[in-house]
Amino acid sequence: MIPSQRIENAGETAAALFGNGFHCAEAVAWAVLDSLGLDTEEAAAHATAFGGGFGRSFDEACGALSGGLIAIGHLHGRRRPCGEWDLPAKLGAELRYRFIQNNETTHCASLRKRFGTERQQSECRKLVKQVAADLLGLLSEDSHRLETVTCPCEA
Numbered sequence: 001m002i003p004s005q006r007i008e009n010a011g012e013t014a015a016a017l018f019g020n021g022f023h024c025a026e027a028v029a030w031a032v033l034d035s036l037g038l039d040t041e042e043a044a045a046h047a048t049a050f051g052g053g054f055g056r057s058f059d060e061a062c063g064a065l066s067g068g069l070i071a072i073g074h075l076h077g078r079r080r081p082c083g084e085w086d087l088p089a090k091l092g093a094e095l096r097y098r099f100i101q102n103n104e105t106t107h108c109a110s111l112r113k114r115f116g117t118e119r120q121q122s123e124c125r126k127l128v129k130q131v132a133a134d135l136l137g138l139l140s141e142d143s144h145r146l147e148t149v150t151c152p153c154e155a
Contacts, residue, residue, distance in 0.1 A: 028067030053108025
């Protein structure tokens with residue numbers, strides 16, 4: 001079980017990182033892994049191209065959501081070309097579902113348009129905070145199922 005204070009702190013860390021050196025995807029990936037005491041640099045590097053709706057195009061999914069998915073992959077992704085990926089798929093689907101429940105869409109440009117130019121930075125910061133906290137909450141809920149799955153190819 002992840003303590004609620006740690007979940008809240010991860011959201012605050014992500015919000016602080018956003019716009020202060022990291023974009024949305026990087027901030028979420030970094031904050032989630034940092035809150036778990038894990039190495040953050042690789043995940044942040046993997047998140048870099050996802051900022052601004054994929055490569056600053058604003059045409060695809062929100063970078064905050066992408067950063068959360070990257071953190072899930074970093075934590076529970078397969079490291080061999082076989083084996084189960086039910087847990088990361090379940091976590092990713094649930095994170096997306098919660099994002100849509102809160103925001104009605106995952107589309108970066110639609111969100112930015114709704115926020116308007118003057119509120120965009122502050123509203124995106126709220127999204128970053130929300131995704132980081134939501135993901136840690138999900139990880140806490142599923143903590144009893146977060147064991148490492150051995151790849152059948154290694155047997």
